[in-house]
Amino acid sequence: MSSSSISVIQLSFSAQTKSLRYVGIFFFLLGLPSASLLSGTLDIAGRIDVLANRLALWYEYAPLIASLIREGFSPPTIEETTGISGVEQNRLIVGAQVRDSLVQSNADPDLLAAFETGGAELLYEIRLLSASQRVAAARFLVENRCDGKAAQELARAMKDFPSRRGDKGWESFDYTLPGDCLSFMYYRQGKEHRNPSEQRTSALEQALRVAETEAARNVILEELEGKGEEGDTVGEGEAAARVSVVRLRIGEVAEASSVVLLPVSAAEEREILEAPFESRSQGEFGVVVAEKGWGKWVVLPSWDPVVGLGKGGVVVSFPDARVLPWKVNRWYKEEPILVVANRSNREVGADHGFYLVNSDAEGLKVQRGFALKEKGFTQSLGTVLLVVRPPKEENDELSDEDWE
Incomplete structure (x- = not known):
């Protein structure tokens, strides 16, 4: 679609813009999702205006991006007309779908409310987790006030945890608890550093901070106090060296x-x-x-x-x-x-x-x-x-x- 065509659409819709904003405000006051209700009736220009002016909560207007793509708009064109970058478009779409899965899993309303502002970035990072894992991860993110980078680390730790079966200490961490999964990742990273070293101590202390179970904390404390093993034991004997x-x-x-x-x-x-x-x-x-x-x-x-x-x-x-x-x-x-x-x-x-x-x-x-x-x-x-x-x-x- 050419920029001139877009300009014509925007001009033709300019008279409706103010009324659309009032409609959005009206639905907001009623506690209704304005973009969701209007998505079936808005024309292209209307959807562009909702996106450009953010006339709803992020997860309400996110589906409008997908609808524009189905109409033939490309991500660069949507960015040009709405100011939403291609990366942000993808984050909004996927984040909204993750949020929908939380709703379908009967997540607590207070938990959902915590993601109303700036929640797309956090929810996007947990997209590869299962439905039950998403609920647990979302709760951990809120309770620990995590940012996007922390959310990415948490999702990676939860996804990676089952594959670590057999690693030293794995059985002491609870795979159903996000904090224990994250703690095990830090615990493992700490054991990869020389003992003693500042990096090792720092990673183990980080593992201790996020651990949720007593068993996990005990294993980490043993390692911090020098009672645990450094890596897997190769060979036999009390004085066995560690590789x-x-x-x-x-x-x-x-x-x-x-x-x-x-x-x-x-x-x-x-x-x-x-x-x-x-x-x-x-x-x-x-x-x-x-x-x-x-x-x-x-x-x-x-x-x-x-x-x-x-x-x-x-x-x-x-x-x-x-x-x-x-x-x-x-x-x-x-x-x-x-x-x-x-x-x-x-x-x-x-x-x-x-x-x-x-x-x-x-x-x-x-x-x-x-x-x-x-x-x-x-x-x-x-x-x-x-x-x-x-x-x-x-x-x-x-x-x-x-x-x-």
Whole structure:
């Protein structure tokens, strides 16, 4: 639709604008949704005027945007005539649909009322949750006066929580409570930092603030007081060393403030030895240059175990976790893993350290220092720093109920 046509429509409707405002005010005074009642009778110019002048509550005029799109208007055209950006149009439409689902779930009227002003941004962020989760999340957002960023974190934590089954401490958090889901996310993030460190303490304290159950708070307090385990336990014995075992979250690399780029090797000694020993960034654009060509690389967040790794870093890809000396057989057959190792430190030193070794009888494995010393090993292929589990698949597509 051309801008001249739009101008003609707006001019032809100018005489009705004032009366439309009065009608909107009249319905408002009666406590009726003006835009909803008028959407079936307003012509195009009328709908544009309602949107341009915000003549109703946001969730009442949001459906008018979808109706204009059905009439052939594009988001840029709607933005030009109403001043509502394309991003905001989508947020309003989806937010209104989320609100409708809260109404259908018999959410408390006071809860719904809390989203009458500026509620689209918050409700939009919980769009991927189930109907029951939306009600619980909406209540948490209101009670904790959350902003859009906090709402996004909460939705991500609730969506991600079921996929973390088997992670240390998971069973102590209640998946039906938004605060516990969010708390577990912070708890997990805290355990990925070096102990002790300011980042670790800060994340755990944040987890403690939002936890809703006593069981969750107890687990976090144990970690803060140094009684909990740092990551999953690899190996046996009271003095067992800890290697951080983390599950990479979908989108975590994109959200990381800094990342590391490491060569990936198959679980073969030859490939581990041949992988580039060093890569560095050059020039104003930080172009990464490796000492030689290599076909497989991985980008990981700059977690504490790999910060400052420098030369010698390599990531070895294993089809499952049976190569690790696990204390408990839990998920070790279920999924592939990446083992991050430092080839600059190959000496088998600490009894409770973990090392990559190639045994003719067992193939490439991760072994503890004391076990290797008993077999006469003094050198390894590298010291193990971190074990990474893959992200769980999540459906980030909008469901049918998110669209008109």
